[in-house]
Amino acid sequence: MKKLLLAASVAAMMTLPAQAADYVIDTQGAHAFVQFKISHLGYSWLYGRFNTFSGDFSYDADKLTDAKIQLTIDTASVDSNHAERDKHLRSGDFLNVSKHPKATFVSTKIVPKAGETFDLHGKLTLNGVTKEVVIAAEKLGEGKDPWGGYRAGFAGTTTLSLKDFDIKMDLGPASSTVQLDLTVEGIRK
Secondary structure, X not given: OHHHHHHHHHHHHHHOOOOOEEXXXXXXXXXXXXXXXEEEOOOEEEEEEEOOEEEEEEEOOOOHHHOEEEEEEEHHHEEOOOHHHHHHHHOOOOOOOOOOOEEEEEEEEEEEOOOOEEEEEEEEEEOOEEEEEEEEXXXXXXXXXXXXXXXXXXXXXXXXXXXXXXOOOOOOHHHOEEEEXXXXXXXXX
């Protein structure tokens, strides 16, 4: 009888749905990045990043469509490696950080693609405007780390129209969009 109960218990546990794991984005170890690039008048690229942000995600490799992510960015942490330009980027011409000190992204759905790629849909709030965006993303990997934890990493990119987010500065047609690149490595909680 005990063997029958044990077998039934093991079988029941094997049919339980896998649970999504919760991860915190590793910004402390600098294993996550929010970067951007925009054309400078059509002649070159201007690169930058946001130095301060936080977030977390829930992920189950067997049920990718159930994954969720949220990210909060301190817009005053914009860094283009040029102090005067960064001051201008923080102004009302661009990010308007005095009125909108945070930008947020909250996922709404995931559409799997080929292999480890997927489209991450979500609501991005930037400069006080919320828009639905799609991030072309890919899973980079997951597994145990040398410190006894477990990590999962992803990368994604999207292109945003400045006017869609009420950014007033007109830099000309070559500079009307900005490419946003995200790399996140999460530590399982």
